Amino acid sequence: MYQILAFVATVLYVIAFPFCLFFLLWKKRSELSYHEQTLSRPVSRGDDITNPVDNSAIDDITHCSTPIWLTILCENYKDKYWFWEILELIRKVTQTVLITLLGWENRVTVLLTIGISVLFLILHARYLPMKSSFEQKLQMFALTAILINVLIAAIDHDESEDGLTVFLILLNLIVIAIVFGK
Structure with missing residues (x-):
């Protein structure tokens, strides 16, 4: 019974936790995108031209409304790759769970683990998601x-x-x- 419960908890953690983090990041990015569009809209005839839009308000919204634990997940990545840390989390957890549940002696585990490693190496080489080139090389x-x-x-x-x-x-x-070669 304990093993079944541990298996269910592990699967829920592997699926639910990254999904929840992804949803929270997506929601926060949607809110920020909405506020950026609202604050940077063009001036129309009815607007007060003497009071131009203050772009620092976007930074204020970002810093005030985004919890620190959430910004940590995407601060090292380029803006269009805000979700990449979730992919990394899924990679790490999947490889660990494969080895833990199926055992290293299982050939499927070996092939999937090697495949996942190669896939993420190729994805990082192809998309270069990190902001800093030093951090990108370090990750590679x-x-x-x-x-x-x-x-x-x-x-x-x-x-x-x-x-x-x-x-x-x-x-x-x-x-x-x-x-x-990159």
Whole structure:
């Protein structure tokens, strides 16, 4: 009974928590977008021209209405990638849950974990979601290190197969070329 309850709680946490964070971020971004449009609307004939719109009001709304714990989730990312930290959270939790629930000996776990690692490395290389180029390179390095560790752990040291070893080495070289080619 305890294992079933733990499984249900884990699945709910893996699905519900990132979804709730995504919803809160989306809602806050929608509110900010609405306020930015309202405050930056063009001056019409009926408006008082002597009182132009103060753009610092947008910053005031951002700082006053957004809780700090919510801004932490998107402050390092470009504005159009405000949701990226949720994707990272989903990646981390999914890989952890796969290994925890199915075990590392399961080949499906190994393949999915490697696939997720490669996918996120490619997505980061393609979209460059971080504001700072230093942080982007640091994230690429971290994702590369994760992938290499997963690949090393995936090699069955008891039954080393030459074909799999060569494939993993080539995959590592391709990933390194992608990371450092940017």
